[in-house]
Amino acid sequence: xxxxxxxxxxxLPWWTLAAGGGLGLLLAAAPRLTGDGASGxxxxxxLRAAALAFALGAAFWLDDPxxxxxxxxxxxRALRHGLRLALLAPVAALWWTAALLLVPQPVRPPVAxxxxxxxxxxxxxxxxxxxxxxxGDGTRPGPAVAGxxxxxxxxxxxxxxxxxxxxxxxxxxxxxxAHDRWAVLLGVVLVAGAxxxxxxxxxxxxxxxxxxxxx
Amino acid sequence: xxxxxxxxxxxxxxxxxxxxxDVSLRLxxxxxxxxxxxxAGKTTLLRVLATAVPADRGxxxxxxxxxxxxxxxxxxxxxxxxxxxxxxxxxxxxxxxFVDYVAILxxxxxxxxxxxxxxxxxxxxxxxxxxxxxxKKLSGGMRxxxxxxAALVGDPEFVVLDEPTVGLDPEQRMRxxxxxxxxxxxxxxxxxxxxxxxxxxxxxxxxxxxxxAVRFDGxxxxxxxxxxxxxxxxxxxxxxxxxxxxxxxxxFRNVGDPPAGADLLEPTLEDGYLLTxxxxxxxxxx
Numbered sequence: 001x002x003x004x005x006x007x008x009x010x011x012l013p014w015w016t017l018a019a020g021g022g023l024g025l026l027l028a029a030a031p032r033l034t035g036d037g038a039s040g041x042x043x044x045x046x047l048r049a050a051a052l053a054f055a056l057g058a059a060f061w062l063d064d065p066x067x068x069x070x071x072x073x074x075x076x077r078a079l080r081h082g083l084r085l086a087l088l089a090p091v092a093a094l095w096w097t098a099a100l101l102l103v104p105q106p107v108r109p110p111v112a113x114x115x116x117x118x119x120x121x122x123x124x125x126x127x128x129x130x131x132x133x134x135x136g137d138g139t140r141p142g143p144a145v146a147g148x149x150x151x152x153x154x155x156x157x158x159x160x161x162x163x164x165x166x167x168x169x170x171x172x173x174x175x176x177x178a179h180d181r182w183a184v185l186l187g188v189v190l191v192a193g194a195x196x197x198x199x200x201x202x203x204x205x206x207x208x209x210x211x212x213x214x215x
Numbered sequence: 216x217x218x219x220x221x222x223x224x225x226x227x228x229x230x231x232x233x234x235x236x237d238v239s240l241r242l243x244x245x246x247x248x249x250x251x252x253x254x255a256g257k258t259t260l261l262r263v264l265a266t267a268v269p270a271d272r273g274x275x276x277x278x279x280x281x282x283x284x285x286x287x288x289x290x291x292x293x294x295x296x297x298x299x300x301x302x303x304x305x306x307x308x309x310x311x312x313f314v315d316y317v318a319i320l321x322x323x324x325x326x327x328x329x330x331x332x333x334x335x336x337x338x339x340x341x342x343x344x345x346x347x348x349x350x351k352k353l354s355g356g357m358r359x360x361x362x363x364x365a366a367l368v369g370d371p372e373f374v375v376l377d378e379p380t381v382g383l384d385p386e387q388r389m390r391x392x393x394x395x396x397x398x399x400x401x402x403x404x405x406x407x408x409x410x411x412x413x414x415x416x417x418x419x420x421x422x423x424x425x426x427x428a429v430r431f432d433g434x435x436x437x438x439x440x441x442x443x444x445x446x447x448x449x450x451x452x453x454x455x456x457x458x459x460x461x462x463x464x465x466x467f468r469n470v471g472d473p474p475a476g477a478d479l480l481e482p483t484l485e486d487g488y489l490l491t492x493x494x495x496x497x498x499x500x501x
Contacts, residue, residue: 004319065303066304068300068303069303071297073321075321075322
């Protein structure tokens with residue numbers, strides 16, 4: 001496994017992560033840059049947007065142009081994807097710490113809660129990518145996963161019922177309940193993601209593969 | 216002799232499209248050619264046999280291992296080389312680095328022995344001199360050879376090659392034929408191709424696939440013999456021919472059921488293939 005680390009690190013789409021991460025840091029710093037840092041009204045939205053930007057960059061993390069060439073090797077897909085995720089984890093942790101530090105401490109939302117939200121966004125992106133690889137045949141599922149994530153992020157605040165609100169302000173009395181829901185959502189997404197890391201031995205009934213000739 | 220691959224009743228559907236229909240075959244050492252029109256299911260069959268995609272129904276073993284089990288699939292993959300139809304690469308890797316990466320994925324863990332093996336396969340495919348060159352700087356033919364080297368690294372016993380000569384110029388194709396012939400010495404090679412000349416020159420056995428089903432399984436000579444007495448020459452296009460085309464001499468070469476007294480010609484493997492497809496209900500184009 002140690003021998004795989006370096007080549008796998010070289011196969012990763014660092015530039016999409018850098019783009020998403022850079023944009024995310026800009027968004028996290030936006031309240032401070034625009035002078036809204038004192039009131040803090042826009043800080044949760046800025047941090048959520050920052051987390052989304054990073055997650056969009058991470059949606060490309062499992063893209064692999066050599067997927068077909070390495071389709072029949074004994075190294076298991078779970079190991080290969082696991083390595084990719086292990087390489088992402090410290091970068092994501094460092095990036096999120098930096099994003100939080102860009103927000104003045106007095107107006108910073110409760111760190112645990114907002115971190116669960118960010119982790120869920122990242123987990124959604126990676127689970128989406130893992131599912132796309134698990135169920136599909138493409139070498140670059142990233143753009144589709146990023147599009148799906150963006151649409152979900154835009155629609156979910158609009159479509160979420162009031163009783164199930166997820167995007168609440170830090171001072172709102174619904175904050176703890178909302179973050180219980182975020183935690184459950186994170187757990188479900190992680191379980192789905194873990195299931196998608198494996199390579200199927202049998203075909204799923206609803207599998208939507210296209211034949212190689214496009215039929 | 217125990218066959219390298221033994222498959223029975225393989226079926227696979229993509230939605231309502233039947234890609235493989237009850238395919239049964241046995242493969243033994245040497246080069247076996249897989250012929251068929253576009254959409255016949257060649258690539259799908261190769262991907263199933265290479266364990267890249269599971270079948271809906273049916274069973275097969277490779278070197279005695281059942282890929283339908285997790286352990287069996289690992290064992291098969293340890294002894295398998297696969298060159299897909301559209302091989303992808305990490306373009307910033309050099310040819311050596313890419314094949315070395317695949318070798319690590321194939322569990323060649325001893326670094327010194329692995330590097331020796333990577334150099335060996337790159338020399339074998341004629342890329343020894345450019346092994347340090349980035350893949351993105353290589354020509355299409357050279358990239359194809361990098362993919363072949365990746366398939367051959369680790370000395371697999373069963374090699375699956377999906378249209379390896381597509382897009383190559385005649386000289387490159389000749390070189391590839393040489394490589395495939397060498398790969399077939401002592402190994403079982405399954406070669407999918409549209410080129411009947413490749414099959415005629417390389418293969419000890421040929422399987423014709425149409426509409427996902429096996430339409431012919433035998434030697435190239437037996438496939439050619441299917442057209443015996445069914446190829447003829449005429450001054451004008453023969454309306455009764457299944458296929459006919461004007462040759463360089465100006466006369467027409469016809470394939471089908473000849474009229475009485477026709478000037479019969481020596482059939483080729485391609486003639487036998489066209490007639491086999493016609494019998495399968497596939498469209499014959501010539």
